[in-house]
Structures are given as C-alpha cells and as structure tokens.
Amino acid sequence: MDVIMLKDDQSRVLTEQQRNRALRQRDLALARRQARMSGSTLVPTPSQQEVIDITSSPIRESSKSKPEVIVLGESDDEVIHSTVRAQPSIPAPPLVRKEDTLVRNLESEGWRETRKRPSPEKESFGPCKAVKMGTADEGTSSGNKNGNFETKEATPSPEQLRVLEAVCNRQSVFVTGSAGTGKSYILERAIQVLRTVYHPSAVYVTASTGIAACAIGGTTFHAFAGVGIGLSKKEQLVDMVMRSKEKKQRWLNAAALVIDEISMIDAELFDKVDFVGRAVRRSKERFGGLQLIVTGDFFQLPPVQKPGETKSFVFSAKCWKECFDLQMELTQVFRQSDREFVGMLNEIRRGECSFATETRLKSCTSISTAPGIEPTRLYPRRADVDRENEQKLRSLNPSSKSVTFSAKDSGRTQMLNGSRAEAEITLAIGAQVMLIKNLGTEQGLVNGARGIVVGFTAPEKSELRISPGGGLPVVRFNHSGSSEWIIRPEAWSVMEGEVEVAKRLQLPLILAWALSVHKCQGMTLDCVETDLSRTFEYGMVYVALSRVRSLHGLRLLGFDPLKIRVHPEVVTFYDQLKGR
Numbered sequence: 323m324d325v326i327m328l329k330d331d332q333s334r335v336l337t338e339q340q341r342n343r344a345l346r347q348r349d350l351a352l353a354r355r356q357a358r359m360s361g362s363t364l365v366p367t368p369s370q371q372e373v374i375d376i377t378s379s380p381i382r383e384s385s386k387s388k389p390e391v392i393v394l395g396e397s398d399d400e401v402i403h404s405t406v407r408a409q410p411s412i413p414a415p416p417l418v419r420k421e422d423t424l425v426r427n428l429e430s431e432g433w434r435e436t437r438k439r440p441s442p443e444k445e446s447f448g449p450c451k452a453v454k455m456g457t458a459d460e461g462t463s464s465g466n467k468n469g470n471f472e473t474k475e476a477t478p479s480p481e482q483l484r485v486l487e488a489v490c491n492r493q494s495v496f497v498t499g500s501a502g503t504g505k506s507y508i509l510e511r512a513i514q515v516l517r518t519v520y521h522p523s524a525v526y527v528t529a530s531t532g533i534a535a536c537a538i539g540g541t542t543f544h545a546f547a548g549v550g551i552g553l554s555k556k557e558q559l560v561d562m563v564m565r566s567k568e569k570k571q572r573w574l575n576a577a578a579l580v581i582d583e584i585s586m587i588d589a590e591l592f593d594k595v596d597f598v599g600r601a602v603r604r605s606k607e608r609f610g611g612l613q614l615i616v617t618g619d620f621f622q623l624p625p626v627q628k629p630g631e632t633k634s635f636v637f638s639a640k641c642w643k644e645c646f647d648l649q650m651e652l653t654q655v656f657r658q659s660d661r662e663f664v665g666m667l668n669e670i671r672r673g674e675c676s677f678a679t680e681t682r683l684k685s686c687t688s689i690s691t692a693p694g695i696e697p698t699r700l701y702p703r704r705a706d707v708d709r710e711n712e713q714k715l716r717s718l719n720p721s722s723k724s725v726t727f728s729a730k731d732s733g734r735t736q737m738l739n740g741s742r743a744e745a746e747i748t749l750a751i752g753a754q755v756m757l758i759k760n761l762g763t764e765q766g767l768v769n770g771a772r773g774i775v776v777g778f779t780a781p782e783k784s785e786l787r788i789s790p791g792g793g794l795p796v797v798r799f800n801h802s803g804s805s806e807w808i809i810r811p812e813a814w815s816v817m818e819g820e821v822e823v824a825k826r827l828q829l830p831l832i833l834a835w836a837l838s839v840h841k842c843q844g845m846t847l848d849c850v851e852t853d854l855s856r857t858f859e860y861g862m863v864y865v866a867l868s869r870v871r872s873l874h875g876l877r878l879l880g881f882d883p884l885k886i887r888v889h890p891e892v893v894t895f896y897d898q899l900k901g902r
C-alpha cells in the first residue's frame with residue numbers, strides 16, 4: 323500500500339487514500355453547511371458525490387471480518403458488564419448446498435443422511451458455522467445488529483444524513499429518537515464513515531452492556547475505559563489506567579469513541595471516564611479530545627440498579643453539555659408503517675395513554691402466524707420466561723427425542739455464570755429457537771433470527787457433551803422458506819484486556835417461545851404475545867409494544883395503562899432538547 327507521511331490530529335500516519343477521502347468528506351460537510359446557511363441546495367461535485375455514495379450506500383456487513391464479542395452475561399435484574407473481543411471459533415464446515423453434502427429423508431420420524439466431503443472449492447464459501455440443507459432460494463435478506471431483517475436496501479433519511487454529515491465533519495454527536503427510528507442503522511453507517519475519516523484502529527466501538535456491545539461488534543464502555551467497574555475515585559481510576567501500558571496506549575491511540583445504548587450508563591461513571599480521558603491524554607477537551615458518537619433512547623429501559631442504589635441519568639453528567647456539537651432526535655419511524663400505531667407508541671413513550679389508544683390496544687386479542695411458528699411471548703421477568711420455555715418443550719410430541727447439549731467451559735469458569743449462551747440447552751423436534759450470534763448475514767442467519775428445530779444429524783464427534791444418541795440440531799428459520807441449517811457450536815470468551823480468562827463453547831441457540839423484555843430491547847419481532855399488566859420498570863411497556871411491526875402482530879393478554887411509567891427527568895430532558 324502506498325503510504326505518504328501525513329499524519330492526522332492523533333499523529334497517526336494516513337495512507338494517501340485515507341487522507342484524500344477524509345479531506346473530501348470534510349469539504350462536503352462544509353459545502354453542505356454553507357449551502358444550508360445560505361438557503362440554497364448543494365449540487366455535489368463528482369468527488370463530493372463519491373463521499374455521498376460512501377455514506378449512503380448500504381452497509382455490507384461482514385460479521386466474520388469484524389471482531390466478534392463475548393458477553394459475560396445478563397440476568398433480569400442485572401446486566402453484567404463484560405469484556406468482549408474477537409474470538410476465532412472452532413473450525414467448522416463451510417457453507418454448502420444440499421446437492422454437495424446432505425440428503426435427508428423426512429418420511430419417517432428419524433433422519434437418514436448421506437454425507438459427502440465438500441469439494442475444496444466449495445470451502446471458499448466462507449466460515450459460516452451453519453450448513454444449509456434443502457433447496458429453497460438463497461436468503462437475500464440482511465440483518466442489522468438487532469437481527470432486524472431487511473429485504474430491500476435502505477437509504478438514510480434527511481435527518482439521518484445530517485448525522486452522517488456531522489460525523490464526517492468530526493463533530494461529536496448524540497443521536498436519540500423513539501424505537502425504530504433507525505438509531506442502530508445510522509450508527510452502523512457512522513462507524514463505517516469514521517473508519518474512513520480516521521485509521522480504523524483509532525475508532526473504538528463500545529456499548530453500555532455486553533449484550534449491546536456484542537450486537538455491534540464492539541467492546542463494553544467499561545472495558546474500553548480500563549476502569550473496571552468504575553467504583554473507585556476518579557483519581558484512582560486515572561492511576562489504574564496509567565499503570566497499565568496497554569490501557570494507556572488504548573486511550574492515546576483512540577481518535578473516535580462510539581457508545582451505543584448510552585441510556586444504561588449512569589452520570590457518575592460518564593464524568594469519571596471523561597476525567598480519565600482528559601488526564602491520560604493531557605487535554606482539557608471532552609474525553610481528552612475524542613470525537614464522540616453516542617446513541618440511545620432514555621424513554622426505553624433505564625440503567626440497571628441494585629436495590630438501594632440511586633443512579634442518575636447520564637444526561638445529568640457535568641460534562642454532558644460540552645460533550646456534543648450536535649444532539650439529534652430522529653423522528654421518522656421505520657419499524658412501523660401504520661401511522662395510527664406510531665401515534666399510539668409516541669403517546670406511550672411519553673407516559674400518556676388516551677382512551678382511544680387504550681381501547682385499540684385492548685382490542686388486540688388475536689393474531690395470525692406462519693404455520694408451525696407461535697408468537698413470541700414477552701415477559702417482564704426472566705423466571706417466567708424460563709418456566710414457559712420449559713413447559714412448552716415438555717409439551718412437544720413425547721415420542722420425539724430430546725437432546726441435551728452441555729457447554730464446554732474452560733478457564734475461570736465462574737466468570738461464565740449468566741453468559742448469553744446457556745450452560746445446558748435441551749432441544750427437541752418442534753422446539754422454537756432463536757439465534758444468539760450472527761452466523762451469516764447474507765443468509766439471514768443473524769442474531770435474533772427465529773426458527774424451529776426440524777431434526778438432528780446422525781451422532782457425530784463434537785466438542786460439546788451431547789446426550790447419548792443425539793446429533794447436532796437442524797433448524798428451519800422463519801425467513802428461510804424451506805432452507806434448513808445444521809447449527810454447530812460457537813465460542814464465547816471472557817477477556818481481561820487482551821487475555822482470555824474464560825471460554826464457553828455452546829450452540830448459538832436459545833429457546834424462543836418466550837423472551838424477557840430486557841432481552842428483546844432493540845429487536846424487531848413479527849408476532850408477539852404479552853401480558854403488560856405485570857410490568858414494573860420505567861419504559862417497559864413501551865419497549866415491549868414497540869418491538870412489533872404492526873398491531874396485526876400483537877396479542878395483548880393484559881394491559882393496564884397505569885403500568886406505563888416514564889421518569890419525569892427524562893420528559894424534561896427531551897422537552898429541553900426540543901427547545902420546549
């Protein structure tokens with residue numbers, strides 16, 4: 323690669339191509355700003371058009387080239403922050419077609435399969451851990467971090483473009499907006515832009531929780547900052563970072579910091595990390611001069627608190643106001659196209675519920691679903707989720723054999739408690755499952771994809787402990803017509819810095835007849851059944867209702883408008899943002 327000795331403001335050498343692109347992005351942003359100020363319309367020059375193309379072209383997600391992440395775990399009451407990082411998982415067969423590998427016979431209860439070795443050229447299909455069976459069309463859909471499927475390409479809306487312009491222009495931005503306005507979508511594009519503006523290794527992608535970090539291929543905010551759980555005094559946290567060459571280097575190397583799901587970070591931690599950044603980078607600027615790209619919706623679930631703990635919303639942090647050049651509230655909802663439903667959701671988001679909205683919601687008592695797929699039940703508490711999933715599994719055809727998969731754990735295994743991947747998962751034919759890792763975006767095998775177990779392979783050697791006579795599960799996903807996939811084990815690791823301290827190998831599946839509201843935040847679901855009379859948390863009713871695309875996909879078993887809770891500080895914050 324040609325390298326010319328030019329440096330960016332973080333003293334890193336830029337390639338000529340990176341430098342030119344960065345300069346053109348800045349020029350475009352300036353030209354647009356000037357055009358806006360003079361009330362005229364910008365007619366882009368060819369080179370500006372190239373920049374527009376970069377920022378508005380759909381993201382081709384290549385989850386396998388991005389670092390993958392590991393989640394320490396979550397529970398209903400607590401989301402455990404974890405270190406996450408790339409994990410080369412065990413070698414797995416390539417993505418192959420039915421005619422090359424497997425022939426199955428579904429006539430009888432059992433499975434008959436013949437397996438040929440895939441030819442070497444087929445192995446170039448890539449490292450997908452699922453083996454396709456069946457002959458249906460290749461999936462053309464792609465999924466975003468939330469496993470939201472898109473069958474057509476999206477282009478940024480004007481307000482989303484404004485965010486991208488600011489990002490190009492090296493401005494620090496806070497992007498908020500109601501559920502489904504494309505915060506995740508625009509964040510993915512912003513990261514893409516940042517990696518052209520700066521050297522990609524200087525762009526740090528983080529999220530408040532391990533699960534959210536997992537979804538965007540990043541690390542946790544805590545892990546980036548190198549402050550452990552951040553309870554010590556700010557001066558001690560600076561010492562902690564300065565004593566570690568690696569942590570210090572990370573701060574010095576960074577040029578841009580992305581933080582997703584900011585609503586789960588509290589004000590005190592945010593101020594402390596700002597202090598650390600200024601001290602370590604010897605700068606008076608916010609976070610030591612990093613460009614910040616921050617997203618989240620404070621009307622959704624708040625920071626997890628232990629009993630007796632009082633955490634303040636991050637927007638009340640002392641440094642918050644000086645952190646951003648632009649605070650942008652996205653208003654165009656993409657998840658739902660039904661204007662009536664969007665209006666109802668907007669009411670509930672702000673803690674209101676008119677008589678008309680209550681009546682309409684209470685009329686959502688029936689639902690139509692694809693054959694064999696039941697609506698996902700959302701529960702406020704995890705105990706109910708586990709009970710429902712176990713009951714449903716037991717009620718499947720008793721003659722269909724169930725197979726239990728025990729994870730293979732290594733290292734400091736107590737650190738794997740509460741991991742996203744279960745220590746043990748039992749499946750049977752007919753079980754409704756959900757993928758918890760991106761296996762192949764092109765095929766729609768993304769985090770959040772739902773399907774049914776339709777069989778098991780013949781017993782084969784595996785790293786997992788599988789109950790006697792059991793093989794790997796074969797799953798038909800909701801979106802994939804008659805295509806079926808063999809699901810193989812994946813790896814989740816717990817890292818301390820760059821060192822792997824614990825690892826779990828397990829199937830990337832969970833039972834999905836039921837999910838907790840916490841787990842579904844950020845997801846799009848086609849059909850949901852839920853009893854919202856037992857919600858207990860701020861924003862919980864809103865998060866649950868806003869997962870579905872339309873009222874046709876919603877069956878409400880219970881609804882109590884008094885359970886719609888919104889924190890008054892959040893209402894005030896958004897009023898101020900709107901200049902009310």
Ligand SMILES: Nc1ncnc2c1ncn2[C@@H]1O[C@H](COP(=O)(O)OP(=O)(O)OP(=O)(O)O)[C@@H](O)[C@H]1O
Nearest residue numbers: 470476477478479501502503504505506507656844
């Ligand atoms: N400009 C756009 N054009 C078309 N579809 C879009 C656009 N922006 C986002 N979407 C789609 O809208 C859906 C919701 O987007 P996304 O998940 O990014 O919203 P969100 O604001 O992050 O939601 P939540 O707050 O619930 O996590 C996704 O399917 C996404 O692909």
